[in-house]
Amino acid sequence: MQPPSSADQFHLQQTRQRILKQFSTELAAFFAHLGYEMVETPFIQDAELFLTKAGDQIINRLFTFERNGRNVALRPEFTVSAASLYNMQHPMGDQVVRWQFHGAVFEDDPEAPHQIQRFTIGVELIGQRGVDADAEIIALSARGLDEIGVRNWRVQLGHIGLMRALLKQFNLDSLTERVLLTQLPALHHPDQGKAYVLSMLDQGLLSASPTDEPDHAFTDDMTTQNTQYVLDVLLDATQRGVTMGGRSRHDIVERLLRKRQRAAERPQIAAALDLLTDLSAIDAAPPAAIRELSSFIPSSMPGARTLVQEWSAMIDLLLETHLIPETQLRLVPGLLRNWDYYTGMIFDIRDKQGLLLGGGGRYDELTRLVGGDQEVPAVGFAYYADTLAQHLDNQ
Amino acid sequence: MIDSQRVTFALPSKGAIAEPTLNFLSDCGLRIDKPNPRQYTGTIPALPDVDLLFQRVTDVVYKVADGTAQLGITGLDVVREHPHDDLVVIHDNLRYGYCKLLVAVPEAWVDVESMLDLTEIALDFRENKRRNLRVATTYTHLARRFLHARGIHHFTLVSAEGAIEAAPTIGYADIIVDLVQTGTTLRENHLKPITDGVIVESQACLIGNRRWLEREPRVQNTTATLLEYVDAALQGREYSQLTVNVCGESAAVIAEKVAANPLTRGLQGPTIAPILGAHATDQLWFTVTIIIQNKQMLSAIEHLRQIGGTQTTVTPVRYVFFEQSPTYARLRADLGFA
Numbered sequence: 001m002q003p004p005s006s007a008d009q010f011h012l013q014q015t016r017q018r019i020l021k022q023f024s025t026e027l028a029a030f031f032a033h034l035g036y037e038m039v040e041t042p043f044i045q046d047a048e049l050f051l052t053k054a055g056d057q058i059i060n061r062l063f064t065f066e067r068n069g070r071n072v073a074l075r076p077e078f079t080v081s082a083a084s085l086y087n088m089q090h091p092m093g094d095q096v097v098r099w100q101f102h103g104a105v106f107e108d109d110p111e112a113p114h115q116i117q118r119f120t121i122g123v124e125l126i127g128q129r130g131v132d133a134d135a136e137i138i139a140l141s142a143r144g145l146d147e148i149g150v151r152n153w154r155v156q157l158g159h160i161g162l163m164r165a166l167l168k169q170f171n172l173d174s175l176t177e178r179v180l181l182t183q184l185p186a187l188h189h190p191d192q193g194k195a196y197v198l199s200m201l202d203q204g205l206l207s208a209s210p211t212d213e214p215d216h217a218f219t220d221d222m223t224t225q226n227t228q229y230v231l232d233v234l235l236d237a238t239q240r241g242v243t244m245g246g247r248s249r250h251d252i253v254e255r256l257l258r259k260r261q262r263a264a265e266r267p268q269i270a271a272a273l274d275l276l277t278d279l280s281a282i283d284a285a286p287p288a289a290i291r292e293l294s295s296f297i298p299s300s301m302p303g304a305r306t307l308v309q310e311w312s313a314m315i316d317l318l319l320e321t322h323l324i325p326e327t328q329l330r331l332v333p334g335l336l337r338n339w340d341y342y343t344g345m346i347f348d349i350r351d352k353q354g355l356l357l358g359g360g361g362r363y364d365e366l367t368r369l370v371g372g373d374q375e376v377p378a379v380g381f382a383y384y385a386d387t388l389a390q391h392l393d394n395q
Numbered sequence: 396m397i398d399s400q401r402v403t404f405a406l407p408s409k410g411a412i413a414e415p416t417l418n419f420l421s422d423c424g425l426r427i428d429k430p431n432p433r434q435y436t437g438t439i440p441a442l443p444d445v446d447l448l449f450q451r452v453t454d455v456v457y458k459v460a461d462g463t464a465q466l467g468i469t470g471l472d473v474v475r476e477h478p479h480d481d482l483v484v485i486h487d488n489l490r491y492g493y494c495k496l497l498v499a500v501p502e503a504w505v506d507v508e509s510m511l512d513l514t515e516i517a518l519d520f521r522e523n524k525r526r527n528l529r530v531a532t533t534y535t536h537l538a539r540r541f542l543h544a545r546g547i548h549h550f551t552l553v554s555a556e557g558a559i560e561a562a563p564t565i566g567y568a569d570i571i572v573d574l575v576q577t578g579t580t581l582r583e584n585h586l587k588p589i590t591d592g593v594i595v596e597s598q599a600c601l602i603g604n605r606r607w608l609e610r611e612p613r614v615q616n617t618t619a620t621l622l623e624y625v626d627a628a629l630q631g632r633e634y635s636q637l638t639v640n641v642c643g644e645s646a647a648v649i650a651e652k653v654a655a656n657p658l659t660r661g662l663q664g665p666t667i668a669p670i671l672g673a674h675a676t677d678q679l680w681f682t683v684t685i686i687i688q689n690k691q692m693l694s695a696i697e698h699l700r701q702i703g704g705t706q707t708t709v710t711p712v713r714y715v716f717f718e719q720s721p722t723y724a725r726l727r728a729d730l731g732f733a
Contacts (some may be wrong), residue, residue: 245500
C-alpha cells in the first residue's frame, strides 16, 4: 500500500476508518435485529465463479492470479458467493434465507494500483419471490442509512428485467441485446448519443464479412447448404482449411449466416436504440414516471405490462407500507449496474452530491448460473462502506 | 560480484533484439567490448563506470526490477508483461526491434474480423461446445487483461514457451496471442491477425530501476550521459548537413533569400562563407551551410536551386545535441525531481 502523502491525509484516513468501524457495527446489529444472519464467505475463490455473470467493468478489475494451475480471484463482492453458498446449504432451493455480510472486497484497477481493497456491507434475501421481497430490501437499505445518521439519501429505481422484456419485440440475438444494454450510458452521453452507438455497432457487430459482400446471390435466399458449399470451395482452394482451431466448417457457416442476418436486422436495431433512448430519458418521481413509461409499452406485450404493474405495486409498498418519502425516490429506467446477473428491479442509493453509497437488485438466475439445479428468487444490496464513511465524514 | 561504485547495464543476450542492440549502441558512439562471447559480461569504453550484463530479454526486466542491474535494454512487450513498481521505462522509442503483440485466429475463420466477433465465438464455445476458448500464449498477463477488456471472459490460457503459432494446427489451442514482426510465420501457419487485436506495439526500450535512479547520483549521472548519446544520435538520424554554392551580391542578400523559406532556414539560420579567388567573372560566390530535416531534403534543394544554388552536397549528421537531453529532462520530471 502506498503511504499517505501527508499527515492530513493520514489523519483523514484514520477518522474515516473509525467512522467505518462504528457504523458497520451499528448496521450489523440493526440487520441482525431484523432477522439477517451474519455469514462469512472465502476471500479467495475460483475466478470462474465471478466470471460467470459479472459485468464487463467488474471483470476488467477482477483481482485474479494463478495458483497451481487454477485461476483464482479475490472476492470482488458478496452476492455471487452468497448464491454459491445457498446452493451448498439448500440444494433443493426451498428455503428462505436472510443473510448479511461485511468485510473487504478487492479490485485490481490499473488506474489506481494501490487502492485494491474496499470495505463492503451486503444483505441478501434468497428464496423469496415477489414485490414484497423487493420492497423489503430497498426499504432496508434506506432504513439502514437512517439508522447510522446519513441524511439526504435518494434511491434511483431501475428495472433491467423490463428493459430486456421490451427488447424482445425486436427479436435480437443475445449478443446484440447485451451490447445494446451496455451502451445505455452512451445514449445520454453529451459527446456520444444514438448516432455514435449506431456507428460503433456498424463497425463491429453489424459489419458484413468481406468474403460475402460482393455478390448478392450470397445474401437473401442463401441456405445453409450452399454457404457450406461456398465455404468448402473457398477453404480448399486457399488451403485455409488446414487449421481450424477447434471449430468445424459447420460452426463457421452457421455463424456467417447469423452475421449476415444481423446485418440485415439493422433497422430493428436502430428501432431498439430509439426505444432505449426514449426510455432512458425518463428520470422522474414514481407516479409520473410510471405513467410516462406505460406510454412506451405496446398492448401486444402483456408480459412487459405485468412487469410495470408489479413494479408500480412495489413502489406503492415502499411509499405506503415502508413509509419511504416520495421525494426520496426517482424512477430511472435507464439505470445500469455493474453486475450482469440482475434480472429484475435494480437500484442505486446516492447522496445529494451524487456520491454512490450503495445499490442492489433482483437476481433470480444466479443460483443456477453458479452451478445450482434450479433458479431461486433472490434480491439483495450492498453499501460501499468507504464512500459511506466519506459521506459521513463530510456531513 | 557487483561493485557498488559501478553501474550495471543489462542487455539482451539472445533473441531478435540482441544483435540490433549492439549495433544501436555502437551507432550512438557507445561501442561494446565483449572479450569472450561465451561470457555474460562486457564493458563500454565510452562509459567507464558501466559494467554490461548480458541476459535474456525477460531476465533483463527481472534484473532491473530487483535492482541487480540499474539500467537495461529490452522489448516493450516484455516490460508490459511483467509490470513492477520499481521499473521505469526511460526511453520507449529506440526505433528498432519493432513488433506487435496481437491476437491471431485460424484463416479458416472467415467470419471473424474483429474482437467483437471473437466475443461472440467465445460465447458460442461455452454454449454449444461446453468448453472455453483456448488461447495459446507466453504473454499470459497481457493476454488475460486484453481479452477481459474486450468482453471475452470465458477462455483458458494455454501457456507455452515456443512454437505458439503451431498450437491451433496441432490442436491444443483455438487462437493465439503472440509477437508478430512481418506476419510470415502467421501465414505459414494458416493464421491471420485480428485488426483491432493489437495488444502492444512493441520496440526496444531503455528501462531503469526507480529506487536506484531516485537516490543514487552515480546512477543518475550515468543515465544522463547515456541519454546524451542516445538522444543526440537518434536526433542526428533526422538531420543532414547541406552545403550549396550560390552566386550573389553579398552574404546578407543570399542569407535573406535562403532564410525566406522555412525549409532552408536550418536550426538557427544559414552559415555563409565567401569562396575566394576561384572565378574570372565579376560575380561573387558563397558557400551556404545549413542543417535540414531529411524528410524535407528534396523540397529544400528545390528552393536552393530556385535562388541560384548549385553543387549541393549533403552529409549525414551523426549527433544533434540540444541544450539538454530531452529524455533525461522527462525522466527527472517523472521521478519528481525539479
